[in-house]
Amino acid sequence: ASVEKDFENYFEKAQKASATIPNVRGMSGMDAVSLLENLGLKVEFSGSGKVKSQSLKAGQKLSKNQKIILQLS
Structure with missing residues (x-):
């Protein structure tokens, strides 16, 4: 339940x-x-x-259909 609430807040x-x-x-x-x-x-x-790294920097301007690569651990 806690994880779900965290996700809702983040979303x-x-x-x-x-x-x-x-x-x-x-x-x-x-x-x-x-x-x-x-x-x-x-x-x-x-x-x-969990996500270890992401290819697009947080805070960068978002464009539709942009590709992001996630490295999970």
């Missing part, structure tokens, strides 16, 4: 700041993929678990 913040790439490091891989795809990004990832 709400991301919707408000949807003009920039969110920082998804530390999030579970599937939550990060869902969040980023809902923002219009094309997501690729390798590994499993």
Whole structure:
């Protein structure tokens, strides 16, 4: 339940700041993929678990159909 609440809070913040790439490091891989795809990004990832790194810098301007690569640990 706690993880779900954290995700809801994060998702709400991301919707408000949807003009920039969110920082998804530390999030579970599937939550990060869902969040980023809902923002219009094309997501690729390798590994499993939590997000260790992301190819697009957090705070960078968001463009639809932009590709982001996540490295999971």
